[in-house]
Amino acid sequence: MSIVATKETRVVIQGGPAGQNAARRMAEFCHLIKQPFIVSAFVFPPDAGKTVELPYGSQLISVPVYKTIAEATTRHPEINTSLVYVGPDRAYAAALEALNDKKIQLVSMITEGVPEKDAKLLTKAAKERGKLFNGPSAIGIISAGECRLGVIGGSFDNLVLSKLYRPGSFGVVTKSGGLSNEIIWMASQFADGITTAIGIGGDGFPGSDYATYLDLFEKDQQTKAVVIVGEMGGDLEERAAEWYGQKKRRIKLIAVVSGFCAEVLPKGMKFGHAGAKEGAHGEGTARRKAELLRKAGAIVPETFGKLGPAIQQTYQELVRAGVIKAQEDVDAAALPKLPKTVDQAIKEGDVFVEPLVKTTITDDRGDEPLYVGYAASDLINKGYGIPHVIGLLWDKRLLSAQEAEIVKRILMLSADHGPCVSGALATIIGSSAGIPLSQSVAAGLLMIGPRFGGAVTDAGKYFSYAVKQRMTPEAFLEYMKANVGPVPGIGHRVKSVKNPDKRVKELVGYVKSLGIPTPHLDFALQVEKITTGKKENLILNVDGTMAAVLVDLGFPVDSLNGFFTLARTIGFIGHWIDQKQQGSRLIRLFDYLVNYAAPKRRDVPPLK
Amino acid sequence: MAKVLEGPGMDLLKKWGMEVPRHVVITSPDQFSHLANVNAWLRDQKLVVKAHEAIGSRMKLGLVKVGLDLAGAEKAAKEMLGKTVGGMTVGQVIISEMVQHEKEYYVAVKSVRDGAEILTAAVGGIEIESQWEKIQRLFVSVGSPPEPAALKKLAKSAGFPSEMVDPVAEFLGKLYECYDQEDGQYLEINPLTWRASDRQLVALDAVIMVDGDARFRHPDWNFTFASEFGRPYSNDERAIMEIDSRIKGSVKFIEIPGGDTALLPAGGGASVYYADAVVALGGKLANYSEYSGDPPDWAVEALTDKVCSLPGIKRIIVGGAIANFTNVKKTFAGIIGGFRRAKSEGKLEGVEIWVRRGGPYEKEGLAAMQALEKEGFNIHVYDRWTPLTDIIDMAIQGKRAS
Numbered sequence A: 001m002s003i004v005a006t007k008e009t010r011v012v013i014q015g016g017p018a019g020q021n022a023a024r025r026m027a028e029f030c031h032l033i034k035q036p037f038i039v040s041a042f043v044f045p046p047d048a049g050k051t052v053e054l055p056y057g058s059q060l061i062s063v064p065v066y067k068t069i070a071e072a073t074t075r076h077p078e079i080n081t082s083l084v085y086v087g088p089d090r091a092y093a094a095a096l097e098a099l100n101d102k103k104i105q106l107v108s109m110i111t112e113g114v115p116e117k118d119a120k121l122l123t124k125a126a127k128e129r130g131k132l133f134n135g136p137s138a139i140g141i142i143s144a145g146e147c148r149l150g151v152i153g154g155s156f157d158n159l160v161l162s163k164l165y166r167p168g169s170f171g172v173v174t175k176s177g178g179l180s181n182e183i184i185w186m187a188s189q190f191a192d193g194i195t196t197a198i199g200i201g202g203d204g205f206p207g208s209d210y211a212t213y214l215d216l217f218e219k220d221q222q223t224k225a226v227v228i229v230g231e232m233g234g235d236l237e238e239r240a241a242e243w244y245g246q247k248k249r250r251i252k253l254i255a256v257v258s259g260f261c262a263e264v265l266p267k268g269m270k271f272g273h274a275g276a277k278e279g280a281h282g283e284g285t286a287r288r289k290a291e292l293l294r295k296a297g298a299i300v301p302e303t304f305g306k307l308g309p310a311i312q313q314t315y316q317e318l319v320r321a322g323v324i325k326a327q328e329d330v331d332a333a334a335l336p337k338l339p340k341t342v343d344q345a346i347k348e349g350d351v352f353v354e355p356l357v358k359t360t361i362t363d364d365r366g367d368e369p370l371y372v373g374y375a376a377s378d379l380i381n382k383g384y385g386i387p388h389v390i391g392l393l394w395d396k397r398l399l400s401a402q403e404a405e406i407v408k409r410i411l412m413l414s415a416d417h418g419p420c421v422s423g424a425l426a427t428i429i430g431s432s433a434g435i436p437l438s439q440s441v442a443a444g445l446l447m448i449g450p451r452f453g454g455a456v457t458d459a460g461k462y463f464s465y466a467v468k469q470r471m472t473p474e475a476f477l478e479y480m481k482a483n484v485g486p487v488p489g490i491g492h493r494v495k496s497v498k499n500p501d502k503r504v505k506e507l508v509g510y511v512k513s514l515g516i517p518t519p520h521l522d523f524a525l526q527v528e529k530i531t532t533g534k535k536e537n538l539i540l541n542v543d544g545t546m547a548a549v550l551v552d553l554g555f556p557v558d559s560l561n562g563f564f565t566l567a568r569t570i571g572f573i574g575h576w577i578d579q580k581q582q583g584s585r586l587i588r589l590f591d592y593l594v595n596y597a598a599p600k601r602r603d604v605p606p607l608k
Numbered sequence B: 001m002a003k004v005l006e007g008p009g010m011d012l013l014k015k016w017g018m019e020v021p022r023h024v025v026i027t028s029p030d031q032f033s034h035l036a037n038v039n040a041w042l043r044d045q046k047l048v049v050k051a052h053e054a055i056g057s058r059m060k061l062g063l064v065k066v067g068l069d070l071a072g073a074e075k076a077a078k079e080m081l082g083k084t085v086g087g088m089t090v091g092q093v094i095i096s097e098m099v100q101h102e103k104e105y106y107v108a109v110k111s112v113r114d115g116a117e118i119l120t121a122a123v124g125g126i127e128i129e130s131q132w133e134k135i136q137r138l139f140v141s142v143g144s145p146p147e148p149a150a151l152k153k154l155a156k157s158a159g160f161p162s163e164m165v166d167p168v169a170e171f172l173g174k175l176y177e178c179y180d181q182e183d184g185q186y187l188e189i190n191p192l193t194w195r196a197s198d199r200q201l202v203a204l205d206a207v208i209m210v211d212g213d214a215r216f217r218h219p220d221w222n223f224t225f226a227s228e229f230g231r232p233y234s235n236d237e238r239a240i241m242e243i244d245s246r247i248k249g250s251v252k253f254i255e256i257p258g259g260d261t262a263l264l265p266a267g268g269g270a271s272v273y274y275a276d277a278v279v280a281l282g283g284k285l286a287n288y289s290e291y292s293g294d295p296p297d298w299a300v301e302a303l304t305d306k307v308c309s310l311p312g313i314k315r316i317i318v319g320g321a322i323a324n325f326t327n328v329k330k331t332f333a334g335i336i337g338g339f340r341r342a343k344s345e346g347k348l349e350g351v352e353i354w355v356r357r358g359g360p361y362e363k364e365g366l367a368a369m370q371a372l373e374k375e376g377f378n379i380h381v382y383d384r385w386t387p388l389t390d391i392i393d394m395a396i397q398g399k400r401a402s
Helices: A017-032 A069-075 A091-099 A116-128 A156-161 A177-190 A210-219 A236-246 A286-295 A304-320 A342-347 A376-381 A386-395 A401-413 A422-432 A437-446 A456-468 A473-483 A502-513 A519-534 A542-553 A557-582 B006-015 B030-038 B040-044 B070-080 B125-130 B148-157 B162-181 B212-217 B235-245 B268-280 B297-308 B328-344 B362-375 B390-397
Strands: A011-014 A039-043 A051-056 A059-066 A081-084 A106-109 A132-134 A140-143 A147-150 A170-174 A194-199 A225-231 A252-258 B002-004 B023-026 B047-051 B064-068 B093-097 B104-112 B115-121 B136-141 B184-195 B200-203 B206-210 B250-255 B261-263 B287-292 B315-318 B352-356 B378-382
Touching: A011 A017, A011 A069, A011 A091, A017 A039, A017 A051, A017 A147, A017 A156, A039 A069, A059 A069, A081 A091, A081 A147, A091 A106, A091 A116, A106 A116, A116 A132, A116 B212, A156 A177, A170 A177, A170 A210, A177 A194, A177 A225, A177 A304, A177 B268, A194 A210, A210 A225, A210 A236, A225 A236, A225 A286, A225 A304, A225 B268, A236 A252, A236 A286, A252 A286, A252 A304, A252 B268, A304 B268, A304 B390, A376 A386, A386 A401, A386 A557, A401 A502, A401 A542, A401 A557, A422 A437, A422 A557, A437 A557, A456 A473, A456 A519, A456 A542, A456 A557, A473 A519, A502 A519, A502 A542, A519 A542, A542 A557, B002 B006, B006 B023, B006 B162, B006 B206, B023 B030, B030 B040, B030 B070, B040 B070, B047 B070, B064 B070, B070 B093, B104 B125, B104 B162, B115 B148, B115 B162, B125 B184, B136 B148, B148 B162, B162 B184, B162 B200, B235 B250, B235 B297, B250 B297, B261 B268, B261 B297, B268 B287, B268 B390, B287 B297, B297 B328, B315 B390, B328 B362, B352 B362, B352 B390, B362 B378, B378 B390
Parallel strands: A011 A039, A011 A081, A039 A059, A081 A106, A106 A132, A170 A194, A170 A225, A225 A252, B261 B287, B261 B315, B315 B352, B352 B378
Antiparallel strands: A051 A059, A140 A147, A140 A194, B002 B206, B023 B093, B047 B064, B047 B093, B104 B115, B104 B184, B115 B136, B184 B200, B184 B206, B250 B287
């Protein structure tokens, strides 16, 4: 048995993420006590029509979201309780909507910072309708082994440690959320645990209070004693004392009150709870509350430290009197466990998961990315640059300063080649059509292929094959003619012997000036000598030169097209920005640039 | 409850149709002559000058001067502005007209369970302090404003002469309306008086407390709330209040000069039990603080900074119950960050740190705290198996955990 939150309780939660989090915690409890999930619906207008997925054991449960309480209770007539998790400015309207619904009997509000007037109006509305309004600022209600409303009870481990999977004999009512958990824990250590624990919230005038629940506990035969945790301010503890002292009560009452420190602290100081404030004329002091409770027959330990022993003593007396039958403890190991996430299970060595992807270059699981083991910030601080990052991520090695300088020059020389080349034109057309940056640049990159910028890898592949096979340039050309076709890296649309490519001259000149061995570049230049003898424009082009130099530096053939792609991306981005800033108009070809060689207009024959 | 200072408080009364003395609030003496040029009453009337700050016993401290002419008022304002009293500086002065009157009365509206109480007495001023029993009360249920007949009956029963019953009842109606519409929690006018010049009821002085939580629906509340414990808030207290106002969850910080035991506990409820435990053992609190509702770690870190900066502390109590949803690991990460910075600034010299906590990620959080010992902190860490306030016994009495 229990009060307020029972096996019959079915819930609608009003609110967004905070409410969903509470629902998750409630699902954990349902899983622990092997009960079906009790949250039937959410009401959260921004997400109306969607569903919220919540883990229940190892399953996922879908809970629908509605715009109004009426929709929720019409579709789910079992709902009898609402938990309010909306902000303080809308909490009043939300709770009133719930109180106005015929099916809902209990509204519990966790929202903090709700204006006092709103709380009073809701209390009045609940009273007029014969319903229960708990809160504001109330952490929730939990009945051991039966029902959890809100996050009260804490994490799954705490539910088990505090024996919340089965009822005990103690009721708990507190203002504070944290202390409700503490008392539940104490009741499980010093006694046989709880029946129901209720957080009523620390506001000045909560919707229901100690006296409300003491009355209900008195009628619940399973509850033999109740622990209330009070604090200075207001008169809720006085009302509890009055209730307890009115007549002979079945339940034992244990009470602690905080706020004795106020006697030595500056007058008018505010504590954490809105209600924890002394009245203007000394009403509501901790001392007076403790005295009244004691006078009414409650057990009131002098300090919080003595509460545990007081609970223990009360429990033992009740057992001796035969009021409580000591129960055998459930084997905690036999209780349902909260399924581990894959992360946790791996961490604890419980499962092995075959990885889906393997990487040999990078790791960003720490506080910053590591490039082949080197922290990005270390590289920066020790003077390394972009070419070194390329060396690491494309060839897994730290380049020398000389190699880095060559890579840098290659990137600089090939960063752009004007708007007319196919790639830049594609980007420009994209930009002028209002296409965003990444898509327009991608359009340019799509042009990179055998006829534009994409011959570097192939050129490197054949040059390195020839050098490896110790071919003569003549034999190489024979081989290419017989097996491949035109030599990648040789030939240019406009450049020729008479109109040499300045970029090639620059790069070759610089690399040769370093006096390093360059077998592939030397071979390519010998090939050029022969091909230009046949036709003036069969020069070693920029793709071929880059390829030969990069292979000489030891870069893998697979990386070579990357250099052009990377470098030219800089240019494409520039073209996109340039067009964007000019506000260029949509580009459309002129008819006179098209040779219309399609058939002239003719009659369409009837469809057969 | 949030206290509103006299200037904005009087403006609220005026907004709801009640007569108040004319007044101006100034922050520098230069403003005074300019105001006197355009406000004839400042030249014609006898004036009252008061420090416009939440400082207790202003009369005794010489921060209230009455019956002044323009020159006298200007001189008094000049003297008060910038004056330092108990470490607090007077930044604002209110100058109001002295209202000639004879009898004084008392009216108030007070928030109570389920509604409000309207209080009135046909005596007021300091006389009421010794005659509280003369106050007559009327309960008003929330959402049901008082009937004029009920207010007249109240005025009559308080002993107002018959010609005053109607105007007093009307005034009480306005005061209730102000209380209800402005989310008041305690409005007390003492004294209320009968202005000789125009036969109007005038509120001479008032205590105005409103519900700070209702600020969201009062865009015209352009005032900041004043402290209620006899001194203005310090800069550190204001800094934490400012953070508190814009985060999920809460952080609270109030300084108590002269203490040696600093509080840094979790929970509005548990924190007061920690404070009680310290006081019960004869310890001296250096502050009241708490954090709750799973606040962001940076906010807890900022709070930790302020706690570590309290002068003369010998110990810091990082207590807390078993949290429902506050992430112990994350909030402790904020506290640890604050401790490390304080230590690097040489602030925690000889300070003991006592920790007790439970809740989500308690193992990880407590382990991280325990690890501070290796960094040279004098730290003692306990988990849920040590009762809540036992760390206070150990910290102050040197008792070890049983």
